[in-house]
Amino acid sequence: MKNSTPKVIILLLYLGSFFIFSCSKQLLDIKNQTYKSYNRDSEKGYTVSFELINTEIIPKSIVINGIVQNISLANKTGKNYQVNVIAQTNIIHNYQVKLEKKENGIYFEKDSKLFFQAVKFKLIKD
Numbered sequence: 668m669k670n671s672t673p674k675v676i677i678l679l680l681y682l683g684s685f686f687i688f689s690c691s692k693q694l695l696d697i698k699n700q701t702y703k704s705y706n707r708d709s710e711k712g713y714t715v716s717f718e719l720i721n722t723e724i725i726p727k728s729i730v731i732n733g734i735v736q737n738i739s740l741a742n743k744t745g746k747n748y749q750v751n752v753i754a755q756t757n758i759i760h761n762y763q764v765k766l767e768k769k770e771n772g773i774y775f776e777k778d779s780k781l782f783f784q785a786v787k788f789k790l791i792k793d
Contacts, residue, residue: 695775695784696720702731702752703791709757715788716749717773727781728774731788735765 700717713731728737729750736752756762772785 695724695726695773695786697773697784697786699747700786700788701791702788703793705751710753710755712754712756713752714749715752716747717786717788718747720746722746723777725776726773727776730767730769730772730774730783732771733766733768735767 696719698718698720700715702713702715704713705711713734715729715731715736719726726738726748728735729752731752732754734752734754736750738748738750742748742750753759753762754764769783770785771788772783774781774783776782
């Protein structure tokens with residue numbers, strides 16, 4: 668009887684690598700993802716911009732440097748989004764900054780489920 672252990676190991680390695688690569692695929696096709704800091708009128712934060720190719724997926728909120736900001740339809744122009752992520756403000760009475768221990772990224776909704784995708788935003792320096 669032949670020893671089939673090497674074949675089983677090769678098959679398991681193949682299936683494992685296929686699973687890893689298929690799961691690592693990005694759910695959102697995001698382009699031109701940038702952010703820059705702002706400091707104006709007693710308010711500090713970040714202006715985050717990105718282009719979302721798949722218009723069927725709805726971005727719900729953005730995480731930048733540990734701060735979470737909701738995304739509204741007013742932030743959308745075509746396939747482009749521009750969101751002001753407020754870090755500190757004296758303009759909005761009783762405003763509470765939402766913090767989260769998560770890497771930079773976007774929460775989005777697909778099929779009535781909420782997902783998070785990490786995004787490497789490029790810092791633009793003025």
